[in-house]
Amino acid sequence: xxxxxxxxxxxxxxxxxxxxxxxxxxxxxxxxxxxxxxxxxxxxxxxxxxxxxxxxxxxxxxxxxxxxxxxxxxxxxxx
Numbered sequence: 318x319x320x321x322x323x324x325x326x327x328x329x330x331x332x333x334x335x336x337x338x339x340x341x342x343x344x345x346x347x348x349x350x351x352x353x354x355x356x357x358x359x360x361x362x363x364x365x366x367x368x369x370x371x372x373x374x375x376x377x378x379x380x381x382x383x384x385x386x387x388x389x390x391x392x393x394x395x396x
Contacts (some may be wrong), residue, residue: 332387339384346373346380 353360353370360366 332390335383335387339380342380343377343384346376349373350377 350370350373353366353373361370
């Protein structure tokens with residue numbers, strides 16, 4: 318049976334993990350975007366690079382949403 322301390326620890330973990338992994342994903346996607354756009358003339362001719370570029374752009378948006386999803390937690394949670 319879970320104690321109240323275990324539950325608050327789980328809530329804190331579920332709150333801070335997205336705040337940590339979201340920015341890491343955004344940094345990785347930004348590195349991919351920079352890598353592709355540096356040599357745009359050569360790399361944008363391949364469909365897989367264009368697809369990767371769009372996926373990275375969408376990942377930045379979803380990672381930002383993930384990182385800020387727990388920002389609106391009520392004060393009563395203690396997080």
